[in-house]
Amino acid sequence: MTTSAKSQQPKEKEDISIKERLNRIRSSEFIYNYKRNIPAIIGSIIIALALFVAIFGPLFAPQNPYDLTEIDLADAYKPPFWQEEGDSRFILGTDDQGRDILSGIIYGSRVSLFIGLTVMLMSCLIGTSLGLLSGYYGGKIDSLIMRIADIQLSFPSMLIALFIMSAFGRGVDKLLIALTLVGWVIFARTVRGETLSLKKKEFIEATKVIGLPNYKIIFKHVLPNVFTSVIVISTIKVGDFILTEATLSFLGVGVPITEPSLGLLVKNGFDVLFSGLWWVSVFPGLYIMMLVFGINLLGDFLRDELNPKLK
């Protein structure tokens, strides 16, 4: 072995190990903090449970609230089982049609989560692409996209969604469109801002100097660097979308009565609240709260860990 080879080999090895070590430190610090952050763990457990219930719920739900043959009007207005007139078949009671509240929540959470997650994915995809485009290329595309975003942001998203839904009419598909129309802005804004500041960084300028094509720079160098922020926003926004959907459905312009989400279940309960049938609205509302609370607990941790500057 020659001396030069000897001195070169460990150097090469060191390069890799430094990179590896850095990665390991980063991931281990993240994991370390996660393990010590009780709220984040509680949030994760809630999310995991909610996803489990949404996916496998129909397998163990006491009743299929869509199936009219399973519903008996004679079972209507049953309070939760621990109350005197309760029925052990209906743990959380029944509504005015005799539907089991627990089953309603299980099936309703499927609708709510499906809408929340789908809107998040669509908003994320559209918003991130537009943000990258806007930030990286600048110019006319940028000012057009950002003006639209500015105008949208000067109005509450609830109001915009409410207006769009009142024009479209009820429907899950329409909800997806309406919520995505208001949801993409925050992704586009954040990604654009970060792309702009990345563009000024030396390592991006260096990739330009060596003549890498734009799409490669965007996908290989810019996107990975805005990824953490996108993850944080996505998490927080799922909760937001679920709440907005619930609100719209509560106001009667969201999901149709044939596909009741948690928000619509609460609305159904509102009509009978004054006659003392509290359980019809309390439990679906509690479930929304727990679900969004879990998402926000995790989102809050992710923000603090990955990008505390995000609002």
Place this chain on the structure above:
Amino acid sequence: MGNKLLEVKELRTYFHTFKGVVKAVDGISFSLEEGEILGIVGESGSGKSVTSFSILKLIEEPGVVEAEEILFKGEDLFRKSEKDMMKVRGREISMIFQDPMTSLNPLYTIQQQIEEMLKLHGNFNEGQRKERCIELLRLVGIPNPEDRLKSYPHQFSGGMRQRVIIAIALAANPKLIIADEPTTALDVTIQAQILKLMKELVYNEGASLILITHDLAVVSQMADRIAVMYCGKIVEEGSTDDIIKNTAHPYTKGLLNSIPRLNKNLNRLEQIPGMVPNMFDLPRGCKFAPRCKYSKEKCLVEEPKNIIVGRGHRTACHFPLKEGYILD
């Protein structure tokens, strides 16, 4: 002269993080006489800034300051309560920070920020305070001080802001000023002005100065004595002349050789090979050994003790470039 103003003994500042303990400052001792200018030199991460904050006990969690004692005018700062320290900060010892752009509160006028100091550490009425503000601003060379009192920090350039900060530091006639990289953030031409101003003011006010910098060239023009820090330890301390002409530690030598000299026709500058070690994973023996071209086996295993290599000149090296004897 000749009276000890500050005596730091065995100062240790450790930061307890989950990855381990960072010994930012690890058992350093030094002293300062009245009217003296001491330069503390080191690369970034050598613990020089932490030293200055430790003296004023402004280290925040997860940092912990320990010291045998920090004697200032015969009183032990290390054992003073937070309440008593508030009377020392600003009044007895004041600080000048590295970045003039961020050291001033953006929402208060210059006058408000100088007056805050006068209200805390003096008995002036409103008129006197204004007079003193103008006097201070004039002292640090701000033109038309009367007109600038109501200005906000953002209306000043970096150099002018640093002058304002110096004015604030001088406001209560402190005995000691600690300047942490006061000119690093400034243009080269302004650097020289600010340094000259500081030297003059310190001399005229009869104060002492600790000048913390990574720039050995700057210190050698300013300081009476120099302490060189590396990885939380003082590796060499002595008069400015001794440090430059009778260099004893290889690290100091390395720093000196990396200063460009215009009049000397060197084709290339020398550099110190390698990098400052990871603070979580410091070498066992001499912290500088892995980068030292004179290092021997002993350096890698045994931590060097202080060696006296001249009058008031010590170094922590097993094989100093100058003959010396081990203290005790």
Place this chain on the structure above:
Amino acid sequence: MIKYIIKRLLQMLVVLFVVSLVVFIFTNYIGDPISMLLPEDASQEEIQQAIRRLGLDKPIHVQYGIFVKDILSGNFGKSYVFSRPALELIIERIPATLEIVITAMIIAIVLAIPLGVYAGAYPKRRSSKVIMAGSILGISLPSFWVGMMMIYIFSVILGWMPASGRGEAIEVFGMRLSIFSMSGWRHIMLPALTLALGNIAMLLRLTRAGMQENMRQDYVKFARAKGVSPKKVLFGHALKNALIPVVTVFGVRIGQLIAFTTITETIYAWPGMGKLLIDSIYMADRPIIVAYLMLVAVIFVVINFAVDIIYTLIDPRIELR
């Protein structure tokens, strides 16, 4: 300064123009005005007549022109349901809405800012962690459900507060306000609290974040080195800087509050413009929806403008350009 204001006014006009365009396009999908106006057994001829009278036979850009012209003259048409000018109906209901918005705002500020300062200044304390967990719960609450629960607890079970409606209104400064009567107070507390809830959490988090960020700044450390006491550093230096974003975001939140009154007013049957909007959406009462949206757009644009002006007043670094 004048140049800036002119520039902003032009921008506001552009925004309002875009909003009018969007509103025009979308309202064409809301309900069928002909079926709303005519009885079910109307003849073909009557239908044709109505179409012509509403200008629905004209090309779309001409229709838009008429739409804009009507808006500019404040003529939004008559409500199909009430047979009264739409704008008039809405303006009548503004005081009721403003009442709960302002009450909710005051509740939010009084509770959120001190708690936020505390949690930001002492992040390590247990009480701060409880406050922060509580604030996360606060932003996770569906406000319509909270409203219902408050009614159930405080009205149905305890009977302390009335479940719905507005108290006795008294004419003050030319507006009919209920907050100056005892029954008005009893009626407004629950809806205002419901409306404030999400904002308390949001403002609190914003204040805390601002405090924490500013506590890390050099000028805070410099103030400490000057010998300023920790309390004064907190309230004299950090808080003032931390409140700048709070003020601006709060301006924007007033808009959010106006939007969220639609929910609160629906639950509490509060006779404000939000409830009117929801009722009109159910009835496909197009003129009212259009008038509401345009009016709210003007309010938002004006609020945003005011916030920008306030911003320059509290932050000396910002100069109007």
